[in-house]
Amino acid sequence: MDTNSTALRFLIVDDDETFSRVLSRAIKRRGYETAIAGSAEQALTMLETFRPDLATLDLKMDGASGITLIPQLKTVNPDIRILILTGYASISTAVEAIKLGATDYLAKPADTDQILAKLKGAAPDPDVEIADKPMSVGRLEWEHIQKVLTEHEGNISATARALGMHRRTLQRKLQKRPVREEH
Amino acid sequence: MDTNSTALRFLIVDDDETFSRVLSRAIKRRGYETAIAGSAEQALTMLETFRPDLATLDLKMDGASGITLIPQLKTVNPDIRILILTGYASISTAVEAIKLGATDYLAKPADTDQILAKLKGAAPDPDVEIADKPMSVGRLEWEHIQKVLTEHEGNISATARALGMHRRTLQRKLQKRPVREEH
DNA sequence: AAACCGTGCGACAATCTGCCACATCCGTGA
DNA sequence: TCACGGATGTGGCAGATTGTCGCACGGTTT
Numbered sequence: 177m178d179t180n181s182t183a184l185r186f187l188i189v190d191d192d193e194t195f196s197r198v199l200s201r202a203i204k205r206r207g208y209e210t211a212i213a214g215s216a217e218q219a220l221t222m223l224e225t226f227r228p229d230l231a232t233l234d235l236k237m238d239g240a241s242g243i244t245l246i247p248q249l250k251t252v253n254p255d256i257r258i259l260i261l262t263g264y265a266s267i268s269t270a271v272e273a274i275k276l277g278a279t280d281y282l283a284k285p286a287d288t289d290q291i292l293a294k295l296k297g298a299a300p301d302p303d304v305e306i307a308d309k310p311m312s313v314g315r316l317e318w319e320h321i322q323k324v325l326t327e328h329e330g331n332i333s334a335t336a337r338a339l340g341m342h343r344r345t346l347q348r349k350l351q352k353r354p355v356r357e358e359h
Numbered sequence: 360m361d362t363n364s365t366a367l368r369f370l371i372v373d374d375d376e377t378f379s380r381v382l383s384r385a386i387k388r389r390g391y392e393t394a395i396a397g398s399a400e401q402a403l404t405m406l407e408t409f410r411p412d413l414a415t416l417d418l419k420m421d422g423a424s425g426i427t428l429i430p431q432l433k434t435v436n437p438d439i440r441i442l443i444l445t446g447y448a449s450i451s452t453a454v455e456a457i458k459l460g461a462t463d464y465l466a467k468p469a470d471t472d473q474i475l476a477k478l479k480g481a482a483p484d485p486d487v488e489i490a491d492k493p494m495s496v497g498r499l500e501w502e503h504i505q506k507v508l509t510e511h512e513g514n515i516s517a518t519a520r521a522l523g524m525h526r527r528t529l530q531r532k533l534q535k536r537p538v539r540e541e542h
Numbered sequence: 543a544a545a546c547c548g549t550g551c552g553a554c555a556a557t558c559t560g561c562c563a564c565a566t567c568c569g570t571g572a
Numbered sequence: 573t574c575a576c577g578g579a580t581g582t583g584g585c586a587g588a589t590t591g592t593c594g595c596a597c598g599g600t601t602t
Binding site for chain 2: 236263264266267269271272274275276280281283310312313316317321323338339340
């Protein structure tokens with residue numbers, strides 16, 4: 177197999193710039209060529225010059241949802257593998273995305289290895305190997321809380337409401353240290 | 360019984376007898392021919408005599424999960440329309456089911472009209488509504504657990520080890536219903 | 543058969559959560 | 573300036589949840 181003529185092109189569509197940059201670097205480090213689009217519209221203008229082989233799409237962005245990109249990405253490259261990656265995951269959007277041809281669907285936060293594992297998972301190559309340990313539930317909860325807290329500019333009361341959690345409970349969780357993962 | 364040759368055959372696979380009976384009556388009243396299976400295994404034995412055109416499958420049953428029936432149902436009737444209907448809904452099982460060829464996926468409780476609408480529903484539309492609130496921590500935990508659980512092919516002990524969680528605790532969490540997010 | 547492994551479940555103590563009750567602060571508008 | 577609404581820190585307490593142990597049962601492997 178000719179594997180080194182060209183690197184696989186990986187398109188990241190997400191309006192969270194920090195997230196995109198971090199993910200892009202991690203993907204690049206693994207030998208892919210990457211491009212970032214901050215919106216669905218911007219992604220469309222890039223398709224002519226950057227024909228992606230892999231893509232991650234966010235759902236909740238300014239303008240169109242990443243889901244609307246799926247048919248268009250598949251038109252450009254029918255073999256493209258698409259991963260929906262969103263902080264606003266739901267069953268109904270997951271069902272829609274898969275029906276439209278997305279390869280898989282993940283809720284943020286997810287680490288790079290899991291992202292790539294999901295994208296490789298549907299490849300014709302039957303690579304059946306479970307990678308590293310997943311995040312512990314405690315760690316996941318911490319990440320999620322931090323994310324929502326940031327979205328609410330550090331407002332604890334608002335965050336507790338958004339999470340459907342009692343403010344007192346959130347306060348107590350925040351006082352504790354983030355859970356550590358050991359390897 | 361006089362069997363109407365034009366009536367569509369509707370198979371209900373669910374171990375909740377009350378639920379099955381109520382749904383069956385409602386479906387029958389709308390002109391379908393119905394059959395009930397209390398387990399995946401029982402459903403298989405019926406396929407020769409009752410070739411369904413439509414089916415609802417439960418996930419959490421004694422014995423095999425309804426998801427395992429999808430390929431076999433499609434073998435008997437490639438045009439069958441399958442709706443996953445479960446009280447233990449999660450994104451990872453939804454993705455799995457749709458990939459295997461299920462038509463749609465609904466969380467219980469759902470009324471008869473919703474069920475038939477999903478089964479009759481045609482093309483996927485990219486304009487699904489996206490949640491405006493992030494998942495609650497409880498919901499996120501449920502989804503994460505389900506994801507890891509599918510990655511470990513339903514092995515509870517292995518999942519508990521991977522999550523750094525006591526097996527007993529995981530068992531208890533799995534017995535509970537996932538938290539319903541309002542929409 | 544014996545040694546394992548995964549699973550389901552009872553019991554109990556340690557912890558955590560939901561919830562109410564204050565007591566501060568901090569802007570904003572009357 | 574003074575209320576008023578909203579955010580925040582804390583204490584307390586009953587009830588829910590978790591971490592552990594233990595035991596039984598049914599498969600698989602050796």
